[in-house]
Amino acid sequence: MRLYVILPLCALLTLTEQEHQHGKCACELSNSERAFPHEKLRRAESSASACNSNITPQKTVELESLLQGLEQRLGELHKDVQILEKEDDGELYGVLSLYVIENEMTEIKLLMDKLNSTTLGHQLLTANTSQQLENMKTEMEELEKFDSMQVIKGQQTIRSLTTDLDSCKRELGVLSQLPQGTCPRSRILNVTGPVFFTAGEYPGSYPYGAWGRDPKPEKGKESWYWVVMMTSNNRYSNYVRFYSSLSTLIIGVSVPGNVEIHSSNPATNTIQGPNNVVYGGALYYNCYDRDAVCRFNLTTKSVSTIELHKDTRYNSKANFCHLDECYPYTDLDLATDESGVWVIFTTALDFGNIILSNVEEGDPPVLGKTWQTSLYKQAVTNTFMACGVLYATRYVSEEVEEIFYSFNTVTGKERFSVGIFINKVSPNIQALNYSPVDQMLYAYCDSIMVSYKMFFK
Template sequence: MNLYVLTLSVLFTLSQQVPSSEKCTCELSHSQKVFPHDKLQTAEGNATDCNSRITPQKTLELESLLLGLERRLDQLHTDMSILEAEDDGQLYGVLSLYIIENEMTEIKLLLDKLNRTTLGHQDLTANTLLQLEDLKKDMDELQTFDSMQVVKGRQDNKHLKADLKDCRTAINSTVAPTHPTQGTCPHGHLLNITGPRVYTAGEYPGSYPFGAWGRDPEPEAGKESWYWLVMLTSSNIYAHYVRLYSSLSALIIGVSTPGNVQIHSSNPTTNTIQGPNVVLYGGALYYNCYNKDAVCRFNLTSKTVTTSQLPAGTRYNSKGNFCRLDECYSYTDLDLATDESGVWVIYTTTQDYGNLVLSKVEEGQQPTLGQTWHTSVFKQSVTNTFMACGILYATRYVSKSTEEIFYSFDTSTGKENFNLGILINKMSSNIQSLNYSPVDQMLYTYCDSKMVSYKVLFG
């Protein structure tokens, strides 16, 4: 490069020294072709277009639909078995047929959506394949302008770095644990929420806007098909009994057997229920004790109550509620939850500055708090929480018809995710309680006096 500049300088100097009639000139010519910047911009635009149209979410959508169809067919088989067992030729048979009819309608809608999605993916694949072939030709042509092989050098460096990373990974690898960690899910990752599957006003339409319902993940023998219901019957804050139903059909039509199991004759009083976030597990009801920062456990068989004190500074008596933009849900300081491993309690403390705290409730003659985790999500930005496979999920209000599962905390790794983006199709504006049942992988919600359930898709 310096020699080239020097030559030009000498030629220019000589041309100034000789007479004008004897001036010499030199012509510079560039042997390389002009780089086609417009073609590069076109290739970049086509690549960006491909990235925007081919996303992991499209594959996830198809997987979710296939998983949903698989789960629906299994549920249809279960419903048919229930019909055969319960059919008395009268009310129960008609109700079971109605449930099966709804299931068949949902399967048809799911198949229609699956067909539309599959055809759309086929068209997208064909168009994208042609576009990629054209893009490859353009890139091969553009690479011929790389006379100094800069691109090739970068590609070689990239391969070398990848090989080096694999080598380091192999050296530092550790043996996998013999037993799965607490956050490991036998079903896979939570992919989507479908439904609603059940939507009913139950036995008392519109009477009790706050409450909870569901199934016992560890039922006593002979009670595997039972459902439970707790309604806040005093000031939308307190309750003193749990109501039992022998089947889903019985709950829908409002035939309660054996009826109410009473904690205390007075309401409210010591050790009765405060707030809607209650769960039933192993034949015992877990809930926020009346006027206490403690978890109560009411054994439905022995009719006894035992308590577990929460840490000092725990907010209670409607001082640490779930909230939406314009209001909070009263007396939701403590949220009890169940999953494959047992019972959990979600709360907040003054020393955690209002962020969610999660503790495992250990079984025993008296419940105790086990391991505790501290998160970085502010409780008043959350409308509800639930547990599944050792992972805490939090929801937030989007609109009157939509709730979003936006956050997760994995207890096995301590990792948080604030961008899940899983939507729930609501049947009412508010979800007063939300709990996951590992028995059937369903979400049971209580929404403005209505009982609604959703299917959780894993994979």
């Protein structure tokens, strides 16, 4: 069936019938409308493209990240000054405290210099962009006058209504359908941000890695952050790097520095793949060239292994993937939440579907209870745990990732329509870690470290 649309051309065109010689008729066609200004439209498109390239997600959250780092650093400086004021032991500890405070003030000065430079750049960008947007608005209003049949206005109304409808559906689905887990904060309502991001000490150098905070930190290390970068072929690493605070991570001052598993890379019991976590003063990761989880004690420097199920797939045979690519050596994903450490993997006997097991602490640690899901691992880009619920993400576009799946370890129920969207600063997310310490989601994205705020019911 064909549909024919008859346009009121009489409003646009004037037809004049004329009788020619020899009894023939001819029609003279004249357009009563103004000629459309194509060059003005091209200029508007060019200006819009320039704005999109100048204003990126990174720039919109960079200032907030620096301010957050400065706020934390000033708090630490205040505490150290209070300690110094209370000390009176013949100058020894006072001198040491002064050295600590001097180093902190140097770091704050570097952070403020970077903040001032960023602020100035943003002010110039804001001024230029504001003027461009005003010019574009004026030009588009002029161009809309050529839409004599109100087609554009109708399309805008339809888009607005469609967006509102989709938003209502998502909110209704999230509020009514997300599963409960094993702690009071048991339903993720939303993930906002990025709250913070930084390229770290080595911008663009190590695209694969992971970072985050220890959910069960040792005393005196509550504010520490850890980073594991794949330093060999995006596959292997032999150390974990620590930062004493978020601000030291921003300015690239690693204290206490690297903690090596082995002097060689790769070697027996070193790290394979980016999906690593730190919990209770130990690093958990996929052992090099093995279907096992390694636990590296950061204090004693000893390594213990956790054997996985028979026929566990490893060595890049069951990676996280999306339509365009797979992330190599992501067969095993380690995760943490309020209850401890989890390992997400698959075996040759489970049709490639995800298997979830918890790790029971001990010396050595052992694999605990196991759950089987119906989620195909290579249809997933990443996973993380929160309150005893497994969540999985998938690639939507270069700007958006979706938390689309959940598995409740208490009820055993699965959902494939969670529908929570994450705004990305880079196309790929190589690792996701949830920290119950601050309810933040830590993402490692093409060498950029990003954090998101999670909201629970």
